[in-house]
Amino acid sequence: MAPQPDTTVGGLGEFGLIRQITGRFAAGPGVLVGPGDDCAVVAAPDGRVAVTTDVLVEGVHFRLDWSSAVEVGRKAAAQSLADVAAMGARPTAIVVGLAAPATLPADWALGLSDGLAAECAVAGAYVVGGDVVRSDRVVVSVTALGDLAGRRPVLRSGAVPGDSVVVNGPLGRSAAGLALHLAGDAALLERFAPLAAAHRVPAPPYAAGPALADAGGTSLVDVSDGLLQDLGHVAEASGAVLEVDAGALEAYVTELAGCADALGADPWEWVLGGGEEHSLAGTAPAGAGLPPGTRVVGRVVAADGRAPGVVLRGRALPARLGWDHYAG
Amino acid sequence: MAPQPDTTVGGLGEFGLIRQITGRFAAGPGVLVGPGDDCAVVAAPDGRVAVTTDVLVEGVHFRLDWSSAVEVGRKAAAQSLADVAAMGARPTAIVVGLAAPATLPADWALGLSDGLAAECAVAGAYVVGGDVVRSDRVVVSVTALGDLAGRRPVLRSGAVPGDSVVVNGPLGRSAAGLALHLAGDAALLERFAPLAAAHRVPAPPYAAGPALADAGGTSLVDVSDGLLQDLGHVAEASGAVLEVDAGALEAYVTELAGCADALGADPWEWVLGGGEEHSLAGTAPAGAGLPPGTRVVGRVVAADGRAPGVVLRGRALPARLGWDHYAG
Numbered sequence: 001m002a003p004q005p006d007t008t009v010g011g012l013g014e015f016g017l018i019r020q021i022t023g024r025f026a027a028g029p030g031v032l033v034g035p036g037d038d039c040a041v042v043a044a045p046d047g048r049v050a051v052t053t054d055v056l057v058e059g060v061h062f063r064l065d066w067s068s069a070v071e072v073g074r075k076a077a078a079q080s081l082a083d084v085a086a087m088g089a090r091p092t093a094i095v096v097g098l099a100a101p102a103t104l105p106a107d108w109a110l111g112l113s114d115g116l117a118a119e120c121a122v123a124g125a126y127v128v129g130g131d132v133v134r135s136d137r138v139v140v141s142v143t144a145l146g147d148l149a150g151r152r153p154v155l156r157s158g159a160v161p162g163d164s165v166v167v168n169g170p171l172g173r174s175a176a177g178l179a180l181h182l183a184g185d186a187a188l189l190e191r192f193a194p195l196a197a198a199h200r201v202p203a204p205p206y207a208a209g210p211a212l213a214d215a216g217g218t219s220l221v222d223v224s225d226g227l228l229q230d231l232g233h234v235a236e237a238s239g240a241v242l243e244v245d246a247g248a249l250e251a252y253v254t255e256l257a258g259c260a261d262a263l264g265a266d267p268w269e270w271v272l273g274g275g276e277e278h279s280l281a282g283t284a285p286a287g288a289g290l291p292p293g294t295r296v297v298g299r300v301v302a303a304d305g306r307a308p309g310v311v312l313r314g315r316a317l318p319a320r321l322g323w324d325h326y327a328g
Numbered sequence: 329m330a331p332q333p334d335t336t337v338g339g340l341g342e343f344g345l346i347r348q349i350t351g352r353f354a355a356g357p358g359v360l361v362g363p364g365d366d367c368a369v370v371a372a373p374d375g376r377v378a379v380t381t382d383v384l385v386e387g388v389h390f391r392l393d394w395s396s397a398v399e400v401g402r403k404a405a406a407q408s409l410a411d412v413a414a415m416g417a418r419p420t421a422i423v424v425g426l427a428a429p430a431t432l433p434a435d436w437a438l439g440l441s442d443g444l445a446a447e448c449a450v451a452g453a454y455v456v457g458g459d460v461v462r463s464d465r466v467v468v469s470v471t472a473l474g475d476l477a478g479r480r481p482v483l484r485s486g487a488v489p490g491d492s493v494v495v496n497g498p499l500g501r502s503a504a505g506l507a508l509h510l511a512g513d514a515a516l517l518e519r520f521a522p523l524a525a526a527h528r529v530p531a532p533p534y535a536a537g538p539a540l541a542d543a544g545g546t547s548l549v550d551v552s553d554g555l556l557q558d559l560g561h562v563a564e565a566s567g568a569v570l571e572v573d574a575g576a577l578e579a580y581v582t583e584l585a586g587c588a589d590a591l592g593a594d595p596w597e598w599v600l601g602g603g604e605e606h607s608l609a610g611t612a613p614a615g616a617g618l619p620p621g622t623r624v625v626g627r628v629v630a631a632d633g634r635a636p637g638v639v640l641r642g643r644a645l646p647a648r649l650g651w652d653h654y655a656g
Contacts, residue, residue, distance in 0.1 A: 032376055032481075033415075033481055033483065036484075036565075037415065037481070037483050037484055038380060038411040038412075038414035038415050038484075038548070038549055038550060039378040039379055039380040039411055039412055039414070039415040039417065039474065039481070040378070040379050040380070041376050041377070041378050041379075041415070041476070041481050042376065042377050042379060043375065043376055044372035044374075044375055044376055044377045045375055046372075047371065047372055047373055047375060048360055048369050048370065048371055048372055049369070049370050049372045049377045049473065050367040050368070050369050051367055051368050051369075051370060051421070051423055051456065051457065051471070051473060052366060052367040052368070052423065052457060053423040053424065053425050053457060053458060053459050053469065053471055054425065054459045055425035055426070055427050055459050055461045055467070055469060056461075057427050057461055057462065057463045057467075060461060060462050060463065061461070083366040083367050084366075084367055086366035086367070087361075087365065087366050087367040087369070089367065093379070095379055095380065095381040095471055096381065097381050097382065097383035097425075097469045098383070099383050099385050099467055128379065129379065129380060129381060130381060131381050131382045131383050131469075133383045133384075133385055133388060133389070134385065134388050135385045135388065135465070135467065136465065137463070137464065137465060139383070139385075139427055139463065139467045139469075141381065141383060141425040141459075141467075141469035141471075143379070143381055143423055143469075143471035145377065145379060146367065148369070153360075153361055153365070153367070153369050155361065155365050156364075156365055156366075220366070221366055222366060237364075237365075
């Protein structure tokens with residue numbers, strides 16, 4: 001009997017794996033040198049490049065028994081690509097580091113690559129390079145580049161009293177999905193499948209980043225740690241108080257009510273504190289023409305001697321909010 | 329008695345650690361937005377950006393009992409910055425991902441940051457952003473950006489018959505240092521301290537990358553896997569045969585002879601196959617005016633029906649050469 005081919009990452013070898021992976025990445029108009037050399041070369045027609053990096057660790061940011069390889073790839077790419085959008089930039093390219101055990105099935109690495117490429121396609125970007133190394137645990141690092149196309153970058157520090165607080169994209173869906181996966185009830189996972197999927201693969205509103213910048217947006221972040229916590233970064237950087245109206249968030253809560261009922265959970269915790277959503281939140285001048293899907297959820301007021309921060313109006317804060325990688 | 333402050337990464341918390349780390353990074357002229365927002369923004373005056381990423385894993389690429397945190401930071405930065413030089417570009421910025429256990433001393437993370445910043449200073453680049461996440465093992469990912477300043481990128485595929493094969497920077501020193509650390513003899517580590525240090529902190533000849541490009545260099549790589557293996561990538565990409573003269577490498581071997589004698593090792597293995605050196609190797613037209621420190625070590629000849637590859641002239645190949653992350 002012929003020996004079975006070794007279909008693990010280790011069996012394929014570093015160079016064999018890299019060859020198979022890079023064969024899956026499409027070339028794009030702004031990709032001047034693609035994968036396979038010491039560096040990629042990407043067009044930066046604006047004379048500036050926005051750059052951000054994120055790391056995902058198996059067991060912390062994803063679980064191999066919950067997510068397919070394609071889903072992990074999409075989530076890893078989305079996390080960094082959303083940061084680019086949150087500067088008001090258009091994502092152009094990502095480079096990827098993969099640390100993986102030799103025993104990892106090669107198909108998993110290829111699925112990851114397909115997921116990275118698929119999410120890049122949604123955002124208009126390309127996978128242009130990477131590194132593959134040995135490790136006892138799967139770790140994926142994604143660095144994303146973006147083109148500001150002449151725009152000023154939209155920072156966290158630009159909120160001014162009188163601005164509206166705005167959100168583009170859903171809130172609390174990823175947190176609801178995480179709760180569903182943690183509960184592990186197959187019937188509920190099936191019944192609320194779109195929410196479970198929203199945890200495994202977030203859907204950042206990429207185009208809304210540049211659109212909010214063009215609309216005069218004064219500050220912008222992506223919702224990675226939770227709405228109130230991320231708006232808190234804006235408040236601190238801007239030295240202002242952001243008042244969020246609970247009433248303006250009812251629509252997000254209502255959407256999650258059925259799932260929250262089924263799990264005995266508080267949907268307000270998900271909407272106010274749920275991370276990994278990668279929607280966009282920030283501030284814009286009151287009365288500005290906002291891009292489609294943008295909702296006004298509050299206003300910026302002067303700190304007037306108070307500590308900068310976020311205040312929820314019309315409702316008491318839920319007990320548990322936010323996410324610190326070395327707390328909670 | 330007052331409780332002792334918790335001086336671990338976990339005790340400081342994600343945001344506390346990020347605040348302390350980013351306080352250590354100097355601002356630079358090309359850094360338009362530094363650490364602390366969703367993205368950094370870096371000048372790309374050339375309208376293109378070179379980008380590369382590398383991942384280092386504790387126990388695979390560095391050992392906490394061999395290397396200080398500063399040394400790990402310098403090595404992690406050097407590895408990516410050398411890839412930028414190997415395109416003929418000048419490094420401008422890096423972003424860094426750190427995955428670390430909550431029990432890691434915060435001082436280690438700060439030392440790593442100092443090392444990253446120090447190596448960037450050598451290369452003329454800046455640390456502009458990063459991510460910190462929880463993991464059971466230390467993993468460091470570094471993505472470096474570079475400016476081609478109007479140059480064509482020097483690819484692996486440009487070697488043509490008649491070119492000289494060239495090297496800039498030392499060879500085999502990192503491999504000798506690795507052998508010293510593996511042997512673990514304190515007296516030898518002391519006697520050959522510069523070689524041991526060369527393993528912990530490589531010294532890529534950053535300026536030689538753009539200089540070789542300006543000299544008309546036709547191909548360029550950094551020596552990360554071993555001279556013959558990395559030149560093999562050039563040979564394959566160029567469809568040519570690279571003949572390397574053993575005689576031209578004697579100087580590198582002689583420098584390592586004392587250490588090799590003491591360890592009972594073959595210094596030719598180190599010079600021909602030693603990785604993680606991050607010197608530059610490639611090809612340039614015969615007779616080109618080469619930058620200081622560049623040595624001609626061979627020539628490019630037509631494949632003429634042979635498989636592209638590297639041939640060593642004047643000496644038999646040592647038995648063990650090269651490095652594959654999922655082999656050897």
